[in-house]
Amino acid sequence: xxxxxxxxxxxxxxxxxxxxxxxxxxxxxxxxxxxxxxxxxxxxxxxxxxxxxxxxxxxxxxxxxxxxxxxxxxxxxxxxxxxxxxxxxxxxxxxxxxxxxxxxxxxxxxxxxxxxxxxxxxxxxxxxxxxxxxxxxxxxxxxxxxxxxxxxxxxxxxxxxxxxxxxxxxxxxxxxxxxxxxxxxxxxxxxxxxxxxxxxxxxxxxxxxxxxxxxxxxxxxxxxxxxxxxxxxxxxxxxxxxxxxxxxxxxxxxxxxxxxxxxxxxxxxxxxxxxxxxxxx
Amino acid sequence: xxxxxxxxxxxxxxxxxxxxxxxxxxxxxxxxxxxxxxxxxxxxxxxxxxxxxxxxxxxxxxxxxxxxxxxxxxxxxxxxxxxxxxxxxxxxxxxxxxxxxxxxxxxxxxxxxxxxxxxxxxxxxxxxxxxxxxxxxxxxxxxxxxxxxxxxxxxxxxxxxxxxxxxxxxxxx
Numbered sequence: 001x002x003x004x005x006x007x008x009x010x011x012x013x014x015x016x017x018x019x020x021x022x023x024x025x026x027x028x029x030x031x032x033x034x035x036x037x038x039x040x041x042x043x044x045x046x047x048x049x050x051x052x053x054x055x056x057x058x059x060x061x062x063x064x065x066x067x068x069x070x071x072x073x074x075x076x077x078x079x080x081x082x083x084x085x086x087x088x089x090x091x092x093x094x095x096x097x098x099x100x101x102x103x104x105x106x107x108x109x110x111x112x113x114x115x116x117x118x119x120x121x122x123x124x125x126x127x128x129x130x131x132x133x134x135x136x137x138x139x140x141x142x143x144x145x146x147x148x149x150x151x152x153x154x155x156x157x158x159x160x161x162x163x164x165x166x167x168x169x170x171x172x173x174x175x176x177x178x179x180x181x182x183x184x185x186x187x188x189x190x191x192x193x194x195x196x197x198x199x200x201x202x203x204x205x206x207x208x209x210x211x212x213x214x215x216x217x218x219x220x221x222x223x224x225x226x227x228x229x230x231x232x233x234x235x236x237x238x239x240x241x242x243x244x245x246x247x248x249x250x251x252x253x254x255x256x257x258x259x260x261x262x263x264x265x266x267x268x269x270x271x272x273x274x275x276x277x278x279x280x281x
Numbered sequence: 282x283x284x285x286x287x288x289x290x291x292x293x294x295x296x297x298x299x300x301x302x303x304x305x306x307x308x309x310x311x312x313x314x315x316x317x318x319x320x321x322x323x324x325x326x327x328x329x330x331x332x333x334x335x336x337x338x339x340x341x342x343x344x345x346x347x348x349x350x351x352x353x354x355x356x357x358x359x360x361x362x363x364x365x366x367x368x369x370x371x372x373x374x375x376x377x378x379x380x381x382x383x384x385x386x387x388x389x390x391x392x393x394x395x396x397x398x399x400x401x402x403x404x405x406x407x408x409x410x411x412x413x414x415x416x417x418x419x420x421x422x423x424x425x426x427x428x429x430x431x432x433x434x435x436x437x438x439x440x441x442x443x444x445x446x447x448x449x450x451x452x453x454x
Contacts, residue, residue, distance in 0.1 A: 010389075012388055013374075016431075016434060017431050017432055018434050145431075167426060184427075185427050186429065187429075193289065195289050198286040202428045
């Protein structure tokens with residue numbers, strides 16, 4: 001039975017968006033642990049913060065071994081597996097193109113033409129070290145938010161919470177019983193679909209609002225093979241057991257929904273079928 | 282631990298609300314979370330024109346008004362409540378500063394969104410064509426747990442920067 005059980009809810013501005021955490025009122029203090037976990041991932045994987053692991057990787061010379069947090073390595077490993085499983089469609093080294101097209105700022109001291117390394121150039125040395133054969137610009141925006149949500153859920157469970165939700169700007173994961181109602185919202189602000197979720201994650205992606213025109217071409221932060229921009233008019237939503245996978249797979253689903261469905265089926269996930277009469281955009 | 286499950290719910294006829302509102306924290310609740318076991322004393326101030334201009338220069342954003350809603354904590358820190366107004370959103374937030382003026386945390390107190398101007402657009406209205414008026418309305422406040430394109434918190438980040446400048450220029454003396 002679905003019900004809106006009374007949860008204590010808080011929200012903080014983190015990860016560039018609003019992160020909402022809810023847990024049963026008896027475990028309200030666990031919410032602090034959840035936000036701390038989010039902050040930790042933000043500090044490690046922010047493209048913008050100069051002290052982040054990511055920034056230190058960007059500043060390293062080609063071939064230089066960089067010590068990073070275990071979580072950073074775990075995300076890089078996940079990205080590597082997804083890159084292989086999607087034949088390169090999921091690619092964190094799109095940082096180069098994102099900077100080129102103005103979606104991300106060039107890190108201090110970097111020359112864009114020097115940082116043209118690809119996913120193959122990222123070498124994970126061990127659980128705390130990474131080395132890039134050529135300099136790269138890595139953007140973890142397609143996966144770090146989901147990963148942060150998963151770590152927050154871990155922290156909440158460890159702190160004793162038994163039911164709740166972590167929602168980072170629309171990348172969300174519910175845990176515990178009973179199942180919770182979640183809604184998918186389209187670009188116009190209206191609800192397109194509602195689902196009952198139990199111990200599962202949901203992530204959504206759209207790029208109507210994130211398009212730029214660069215030298216006469218429409219650019220988006222999402223790239224298909226051969227670097228062509230992905231233009232979609234609809235919101236794509238993906239369910240998966242973890243938010244990192246859901247987050248990453250929305251990017252794949254935007255370009256190749258069949259491949260995404262195949263990979264998600266292995267994970268007992270899937271693309272959400274938005275009712276056809278739901279108006280989006 | 283149970284496995285994961287989901288179920289697509291039968292479409293609810295929503296007069297898709299042109300506004301969402303969530304109140305997360307009252308002032309008292311924010312105080313209890315940000316300064317547990319401390320007492321907070323109201324220390325509201327009104328800034329003068331010079332201070333106003335100085336804040337604009339330091340933060341790059343103008344204050345909403347002259348009043349600074351601030352409380353001083355018994356441990357020496359400060360809690361300041363402020364608002365930001367975006368194109369569609371109105372957000373009240375609290376900033377906790379330690380006794381040195383550094384940010385301890387930021388909590389959203391109230392979040393309100395309004396897409397009122399979209400209601401007039403033909404495409405938005407078309408989704409309700411043929412539906413009986415008054416059928417199954419869901420209240421704005423009941424809609425939680427939303428997934429959609431990510432909203433930026435840039436407005437709040439700007440607001441926090443403004444609060445820091447306000448602390449330095451108005452409260453820290």
